Amino acid sequence: MIEVRHVTKRFGEGVSAVTALGDVSMAIPEGQFFTLLGPSGCGKTTLLRMIAGFELPTEGEITLDGAPIGHLAPHHRPVNTVFQNYALFPHMSVARNVGFGLEMLRRPKAEIKDTIEEMLALVQLEEFASRRVDQLSGGQQQRVALARALAPRPKVLLLDEPLSALDLKLRKGMQSELKRLQHETGITFVFVTHDQGEALAMSDQIAVMSAGAVQQIGSPQDIYTAPQSRFVADFIGDTNIVSAELLGYSDGKARIRFGDRAAISVNAASMALNPGPVHVALRPETITVTQEDAPDVLLTGTVTDSTYFGxxxxxxxxxxxxxxxxxxxxxxxxxxARVGLQCDLTMLHVLED
Structure with a gap:
């Protein structure tokens, strides 16, 4: 649905220019929930704004459904955006907010009425049609913003951290609602967030970004279990980064000297790393804590802290x-206590720095 081809975005000119994105390329499939994930300042919102038309690439091209869109103004692109602050009209009713875009497009009144009813049913707000939006909760306001954005039936819906203002319980509920809406409408969703749990729970594919570049694109499972770099392993969920020595490669695996084991075979993000010092990603939930002298122990140490989390x-x-x-x-x-640490070797990954 969307192709980003060698896009660079610089703000300013000359020596004072700031590069927000550098030679970024990606393909966003039709009908998927696609997430741009990364820390503040990584360029994810800048990329979203270029797809929407609020910013233009300094270099490169963005196409939508096979056609370049760089020459199109935002209101001429078949996309809609749900902003972080929702941008609703407080003096209007819920129904008027949902139908506003259709009115601007001069759609027939009967069509507007039917679409409003359909969208309010989709977001489960039928009984609030006549209520002012400033009389709604934050979660309800977000549903109105979603209904308004979906009403013109765009090819792509862009969502710029729309859950960040909600409390934890409501945010969890809205994650399920967004995924349901995407599944029921079949519209391509492009979602921007810095919340790793949010991205893992909702996405079909995730593009992890850092410092204006794409670090890895893949399914949530691939991103979590097979990170391709130290940044991705460290940024996505909890992980331990432990030093090891790369000895070489055999049968598609990396051979490393690690902890108390002379040599073991593990997965590698790249088969091009040179032998020598490397880092290994080790997820906390893949570790078994046992007796120090138990068989197959990788590492030994002392328990220095313990935190109960339910x-x-x-x-x-x-x-x-x-x-x-x-x-x-x-x-x-x-x-x-002195303990030993065991781990499923298939869950260990040698990382690129």
Whole structure:
């Protein structure tokens, strides 16, 4: 549906110019929930604004449904945007807000009425049609903003961190609602967020961005279980980054010297890394904490902290070299205990820096 081809965006000119995006390329498939994920300042909102038409690329091209859109003004593009602050009209009713875009497009009154009813049913706000939007809760206002954006039936819906102003419980509920709306309408959603859990829970594909560049694109499962760089491993969820030595490659696996094991075979983000010092990503939930002298122990250390979080506990184990490793366990070991750490080797990944 959307292709971003070698797009660069610079603000300013000359030596004072700031590069927000540098030679970014990606393809966003039709009918998917696609998320741009990254920390503040990574360029994700700038890219979204260029798709919407509020910014123009300095270099490169963006196409929508196979056609270049750089020459089209925002209101001539078959896209709609849901902003972080919703941008609703407080003096209008819910129904008038939903139908406003259709009125501007001069659609027939009967069509506007039918579409308003359809959209309010879609977002489950039929009974609030005559209420003013300033009399609604934050979650209800967000649903009105979604209904208004979906009413003209755009090919693409752009969402710029629309959940950031909601409390945790409401945000969780709206994640399910957004995914349901995308599935029921079949419209391509492009969602911007800095919240990793949000992206993992909602997306068909995620583009992880940092410093104006795309670090990795893939499904939530691929991004989480097979990160291609240290940044992605560290940014997505909790992870431990532990030093190791790369010995070489065999049968599509990296051979490393790691912890208390002389040599083991693990996955590698790249088969082009040179032998020598490397880093390994180790997710807390893949670690089993056991006795120090148990078989197949990778690392040994001392329990130095434990935090209870409801479904279990997160233990902090300090290794002999001072490196700290987090492990999720159902029953924590006492502070000061000597323990061994085991791990499923298929869940270890050698990373590019």
């Amino acid at each position: 479904a279990g506990s997160q233990m902090l184990v300090t290794l002999e070299n001072g490196v700290q490793v987090h492990a999720q366990v159902s029953t924590p070991h006492p502070l000061g």
